[in-house]
Amino acid sequence: MTLLVYSDDVDTRERVKLAIGRRPAADVPFVTWLECATGTAVISALDAGGIDVAILDGEAAPTGGMGIARQAKDEIFQCPPIVVLTGRVADAWLAAWSRAEAAVPHPLDPIVLASTVAGLMRRRSADLSVT
Numbered sequence: 729m730t731l732l733v734y735s736d737d738v739d740t741r742e743r744v745k746l747a748i749g750r751r752p753a754a755d756v757p758f759v760t761w762l763e764c765a766t767g768t769a770v771i772s773a774l775d776a777g778g779i780d781v782a783i784l785d786g787e788a789a790p791t792g793g794m795g796i797a798r799q800a801k802d803e804i805f806q807c808p809p810i811v812v813l814t815g816r817v818a819d820a821w822l823a824a825w826s827r828a829e830a831a832v833p834h835p836l837d838p839i840v841l842a843s844t845v846a847g848l849m850r851r852r853s854a855d856l857s858v859t
Contacts, residue, residue, distance in 0.1 A: 729757050729780040729849055729852065729853075731760070731761055731762070731780065731781050731783065731845070732761075732762045732763075732773055732779045732783065733745060733761060733762070733763055733764070733782075734763075734764040734765075734770045734788065734796065735787075735788050735793075735813075736765055736766070736785070736788045736789055737788070738765070740785055740787075740813070741765075744813070744836065747836055747841045747842055748842050748845050749842070752842040752843070752845050753846035753849075755846075756849040756850060756853070757849070757853075759849075766791070767791030767795075767796050770796050770800070771796065771799065771804075774800050774804045775803075780809075780849060780852045781809050781810075781811065782800070782808055782809070782810045783811045783845065784796055784811070784812050784813065786812045786814045786815065786819065786822070786831075787814075787815050787834065793813065794812055794822050794826035794828070795826070797810045797812055797823075797826035797828045798826045801826075801827040809829040809830070809852055810826075810827075810828040810829055810830075811844055812826055812828040812832075813833070813834060813836065814831050814832070814833045814834065815833070819831070829848060832844055
């Protein structure tokens with residue numbers, strides 16, 4: 729499965745990739761990564777298709793992941809599930825506004841992030857097998 733990770737910070741993108749690894753759970757496929765450093769690149773990649781789960785940094789600048797998530801949900805046909813990385817646990821309501829399927833707060837807990845992404849990968853696999 730292809731996972732997109734967006735952040736303007738290369739270190740954040742690397743932490744996400746390290747937390748999830750090549751396979752976040754034994755019952756999901758291995759992952760291929762697509763890294764994006766700009767909001768424009770994220771929308772282009774999602775519009776092109778082939779992304780199974782998107783992980784968007786809500787703290788990215790100048791375009792935050794929550795705004796990108798909301799735009800993607802409004803504009804991308806069959807938009808893949810989205811995880812938003814929030815600045816704190818209390819920001820989960822903003823992730824809900826963005827229509828993201830999940831939110832994980834900074835600092836990133838690798839177990840929580842991997843579990844969250846694995847759940848969305850399972851959901852995506854089920855959605856694709858029905859289509």
